[in-house]
Amino acid sequence: MVNMKEFQNKNYWALILGGSSGLGLATAKKLAKHGMNICIVHRNSRMQEDEIQAQFETIKQEGIQFKSFNTNAFKPEKIEAVIDTLKTEFGTKHKIRTLVHSVAKGNLKPMISTETSVLKHDDFALTINAMGISLYDWTKALFESNLFSEDSRIISFTSEGNSKAWHSYAAVSAAKVTLEAITRNIALEFAPYGIKANCIQAGVTDTSSLRMIPGSEKIIKHTLRRNPNKRLTLPEDVANAVYLLSKDEAAWITGTIIPVDGGEHLS
Numbered sequence: 001m002v003n004m005k006e007f008q009n010k011n012y013w014a015l016i017l018g019g020s021s022g023l024g025l026a027t028a029k030k031l032a033k034h035g036m037n038i039c040i041v042h043r044n045s046r047m048q049e050d051e052i053q054a055q056f057e058t059i060k061q062e063g064i065q066f067k068s069f070n071t072n073a074f075k076p077e078k079i080e081a082v083i084d085t086l087k088t089e090f091g092t093k094h095k096i097r098t099l100v101h102s103v104a105k106g107n108l109k110p111m112i113s114t115e116t117s118v119l120k121h122d123d124f125a126l127t128i129n130a131m132g133i134s135l136y137d138w139t140k141a142l143f144e145s146n147l148f149s150e151d152s153r154i155i156s157f158t159s160e161g162n163s164k165a166w167h168s169y170a171a172v173s174a175a176k177v178t179l180e181a182i183t184r185n186i187a188l189e190f191a192p193y194g195i196k197a198n199c200i201q202a203g204v205t206d207t208s209s210l211r212m213i214p215g216s217e218k219i220i221k222h223t224l225r226r227n228p229n230k231r232l233t234l235p236e237d238v239a240n241a242v243y244l245l246s247k248d249e250a251a252w253i254t255g256t257i258i259p260v261d262g263g264e265h266l267s
Helices: 024-031 046-060 078-088 119-143 170-189 209-212 216-226 237-248
Strands: 012-017 038-041 066-072 095-101 148-158 195-202 257-260
Touching: 012 024, 012 078, 012 119, 024 046, 024 095, 024 119, 024 237, 046 066, 046 148, 066 078, 078 209, 095 119, 095 237, 119 148, 119 170, 119 195, 148 237, 170 195, 170 257, 195 237, 209 216, 237 257
Parallel strands: 012 038, 012 095, 038 066, 095 148, 148 195, 195 257
Antiparallel strands: none
């Protein structure tokens, strides 16, 4: 009998930044299914609250411990407040096994336009801070609070926009490259502390983040033609990869970018 809940009774937690929808939510559900306790940090309006709580209820039904914080994941004092709460709750026994960075907060503006507002310096700064540098802020804060387990995994999500130029994607593209560079250095410098860091390069996935990209319908059509498996990537495909990277057997994988896209990057 295969133990479905291999993380059960290990006092492991997954801390998921941006876990109320898309890849983050799918990841929370997957890890909970395998016995990982879940903490979600998200930012949503009151209007979305009922729908999100319903999703969180399905996670709680896996019989794991669950916490969520509806707060700004980019403000130092808010990060500190979350960490203080976790320190109190965890005591000495509970630790974070997996940190998942799944935040989408950025500007999708063109560089040149006569019809719409264009990218400014501040748009780049905001996007790179939120979608890139915040990975380091959280890693450092959790590390300094001694909240990581002895063998822990840091996983963030990048896209093919890391090397391809897409219209109106410049700020996000710059943020993804930043995220990848930071991931490599975390893998290098935190290695003595048992921390592994990787990026998952997801294929085009139909999430609310994709729908915000101008011309997303074209992207979807193009992807369906181009992907050898003739379908879009599902949030669950990405969640499955996070689960694999969280297992004991993945301890030797670090500092890399792993495409999870059904072969989309091949052509």
